[in-house]
Amino acid sequence: GRAGAMERWTGRVALVTGASVGIGAAVARALVQHGMKVVGCARSVDKIEKLAAECQSAGYPGTLIPYKCDLSNEEEILSMFSAIKTLHQGVDVCINNAGLARPEPLLSGKTEGWRTMIDVNVMAVSICTREAYQSMKERNIDDGHIININSMNGHSVVPQSVVHFYSATKYAVTALTEGLRQELREARTHIRATCISPGLVETGFAFKLHDNDPERAAATYESIRCLKAEDMANAVIYVLSAPPHVQVG
Secondary structure (H helix, E strand, O other): OHHHHOHHHOOOEEEEEOOOOHHHHHHHHHHHHOOOEEEEEEOOOHHHHHHHHHHHHOOOOOEEEEEEOOOOOHHHHHHHHHHHHHHHOOOOEEEEOOOOOOOOOOOOOOHHHHHHHHHHHHHHHHHHHHHHHHHHHHOOOOOOEEEEEOOHHHOOOOOOHHHHHHHHHHHHHHHHHHHHHHHHHHOOOOOEEEEEOOOOEEOOHHHHHOOOOHHHHHHHHHOOOOEEHHHHHHHHHHHHHOOOOOOOO
């Protein structure tokens, strides 16, 4: 079954960005449950430390290693990868989960909000992907996996001005994942690339988006039956446990 298919990842290293809350935390927990060494990064690590302690006391076979990193700063990303190399050899699975939306419409939005979205949703994903690939390549790892957590907003533009720029960054993720798949194939590697595009997932995402209107954020999640972070973790486990000759795009 699924657990058997995950066995080849036991003891291997996964990086999960934005691991302190929401989808990232659920994915990190699931990977630790399947025996992986998970480096979970975020700007504040106290929540990841708490999650690591929970995983340990639950007796999960893997380990969660909290790492403080501001993904909008390339130097911090590079020093994180070099620390992972020193302590754990390198990254075998890279899960680019960190992402955010700022409520900045195209006609009136603040440049700063746009730039933050570009930095985290596009630049950090690209930098982490490049560094993870180079880490695999230098160790001759040919079965690695890069998974981008995208969004339905990366495939269609909805008439909601507060997410238009966010949507543009997620369209970029769609193009980056497909470009990555082509480059990996061209390099004659069996490293796989996947993007997972959920609709609404019940997390703190909308509360960050509508940070001065918590009622609107709550209403977002009450409008329909949402996906849960655990559903996303299950999707990641499914994608990782597909046999080596199967790539779920």
